Amino acid sequence: MSRRRYELTDYEWSVIQPLLPNKSRGVPRVDDRRVINGILWRFRTGSPWADIPERYGPPTTCYNRFVRWRQAGVWDRLLQEIARAYDGDIIMIDSSCVRVHQQAAANKKGDRDDGGMGRSRGGLTTKIHALVDAEGRPVDLKLTAGQAHDGKTGESLLGYLNADGILLADKAYDSSSIRSLAAERGAWANIPARKNRRESFTFSQYLYRYRNLVERFFGKIKQFRGIATRYDRKPENYLAALKLASLRIWLKSYESAA
Template identity: 40%
Template sequence: MVRRHELSDAEWEVLSRLLPPAGFGRPRINDRVVLNGIVWKLRTGSAWRDVPERYGSWQSLYTRFRRWALDGTFSRMLRAIQAEKDAAGDIDWVVSVDSTIVRAHQHAAGGKRGLETGDEAGDHALGRSRGGLSTKVHLACDGHGRPLGFVLTGGNTHDCTRFEQVMAEIHVPRTGPGRPRSTPDHVIADKGYSSRRIRAYLRRRGIRHTIPERRDQAAGLRRRGRAGGRPPGFDRAVYRLRNVVERCFNRLKQWRGLATRYDKTRESYQTAVTIASILLWI
């Protein structure tokens, strides 16, 4: 019987063939039990020590979670599933980009090293603003609202400064020969991404885009007259498709362990988002 917050048989069937093989030495705990415990913890937002005993020792669950997080196991699983979907023609390459703020719980405060120096690698993607410590998830999703790539920063980071990093995270391997696909057919974003640098980046890569101009930018072009150049094109019908990224964030934040950040380290929270993304793709 599948309990609440556990993997379904269909989800386990996909994940079981993507897990790394067991090594030598003592037999490891059943993989499905471990993954069920990890998913239960992330969906409920509970502490590791509060994971029910039916999933085994919480130390074993945490050790497996951190090991697979640090060696890239979960990231490779996500890429493999995306590759299969792309091979089946199931990825809509009209990509939407946006970000969302996640409040950091006091349990995550131990990871705030580096805030005084501004070293983002040291502060584990925690930024201080009026609301306290927070993390921002910058994400690109396909036309069906499934994450293609994401970047974590402190909550006080502006969206447009991480646009190119988010685009670089779109990296869908081929199941056969050929380079991984990293170029969308079209990119949709809100006014926070309206900048000359971003538009030039997209034109340079031959990517069509729909990004509305901010009022001050439009007014500046009008003041300059012909010297200002032509205003960028904007298709309202295409822009309405941007709601898929909002729905993607809503689905991710149904996981209590993602809606509020309890993890101290960047790697742990990034892995939590990756696991939720894997199950969205399945």
């Protein structure tokens, strides 16, 4: 059977396999590559877990392993290990809202934020905050409710900014605290100033045009229908799916350069 376009390539699997948990003792578990392909199928199509094709093993196995590995931090570690090539010379931050499907909001009471679900102009939404490198590859991701302000969450992403690095962001991130944090790290915040700003700041329109890479990142991950719309009730599961999709962006960049 030929490989589906959303399944792991041999190269991708060769990178991921050594980083996965060792096989447990006892009854042999369903092949990891097969299960991960099933998980990818679910998020690529946006289908319910129960609809995962038999070729990927029992749907309950795919779901249980996805959740178990999320709880064990496996998806976090995979992205951290594979994103080690990040150098921090230029980073970009931005956010994007996604609609929350009614099945994800089934247990929602009021408008209280669950760690990634709230009210905004588009109704019930989740906001994805991303930091990407100079090639548009994701380094860090966070979730907030759709109505959350970009600047506050943006501050929490600046730990990856290196000395002499450059931060690219739009006007939503023009705050004294973000500029101060960048300066404290010996970096330069190339952010256009808001119209009501009294101070003036050095700004390069030439460098700013590269910020489209973070917008292109959002375009790539939203090719996954299960990410373009949030179907998962638990924000931890949705964030884990984002990291899995981000992982593939890194792997594809490595594979194309190999």
